[in-house]
Amino acid sequence: MAKTINVDIVSAEGEIYSGPAEMVFVPAKEGELGIAPRHAPLLTLIKAGEVRVKTAEGEQSIFVSGGALEIQPNQVTIMADTAIRAKDLDEASALAAKQRAEEVLSGKIDKLEQAEALAELARAAAQLKLLERLRKIKG
């Protein structure tokens, strides 16, 4: 039996793959990496692409959107992203979040208004109920 290296691919939303492999191919940021058992400890970022896990039974390919890779002599860990990351993309979503915050501050969001109106209504209803009860006690 050939030597194997343990592979774990995890993402924030769940575990993707876990098991022993003879060889793993990873699209690292600086170029594709082939990892055999007893590889030197290495830490790198990976880009979107295909991770190929070669096992005794055959080869399995898993798509990752990027993330980080840690190699220990008998353990490969891929911390995969669930979303495609790029500087501009992140920037754009940050901008969108900021914009939404500004809309909240200037009070433009209809749904919020609705939520507030509902809260106001609930308050009024509670007051009415109280009044009714008071009237009953008095009357």
Next chain:
Amino acid sequence: MAGTKEIRTKIASVKSTQKITKAMQMVATSKMRRAQDRMRLARPYADKIRTVIGNLSQANPDYRHPFMASREVNSVGIIIISTDRGLAGGLNANLFKQALLLMKEWQSKDIPITLSLMGSKGTAFFRRLGLPILSHVQGLGDKPHIAELIGPVKVMLDAYRDGKIDRLYLVHSQFVNTMTQKPNIVQLLPLEAQASSALQEHWDYIYEPSAGEILDGLLMRYIESQVYRGAVENVAAEMAARMVAMKAATDNAGKLIGELQLVYNKARQAAITTELAEIVGGAAAV
């Protein structure tokens, strides 16, 4: 018989309300289970990243990332995760109370606060305070995705990097068990470095490209995963709270129906008695 008809209508209306609360209770129960599963699934990722960061900071004791260096606090950022919908008992109210306490603590030291709000309930509540809101997201639903959180979290991380905030907190509801949910306050930044004692011998990674760049990417993902976990846990807590609230509502409706039924029976009996008395009285008169 005017009274009895009114009572009958009332009973019917309470019964239909009971049906709704019962349905909501069951939906919340199944959603809570799924949210718990997602909470469990998120754990290995966060654990792995934490281990790698621990290894990294041990291998490079002299390198300090800004996220790990604590500095004098001149301004505080708070990320508040609340639910999008109500009918969850006192869940949000308790959360906001704790958040307000945290804010008061800093405000009493004259330290300005910046907010990042996730979830519409918190937004409706905290915008009244007139504090600056740096980022906002709502409508995360029952299955929050990391992709939706990247933007709002990045805004706060950038603010930290630029020195606009010196400390970052995360406030969310913690799922203790089905009956208990409590507000939880976590300090996200600066990260308290945990020295793992497991690896004592000196060794280091090969870095591609550089240690700093990798650490930066890792730390960012770690914080995001913390916020994601908070959001998922918040969903679990929301569902648990709603389940309990709806169970109480269903029970109360049952009690109310019982009481109304009694009143109805009495009114019916009284009506029959009066009618009988009238008939007997009428017969006697003849």
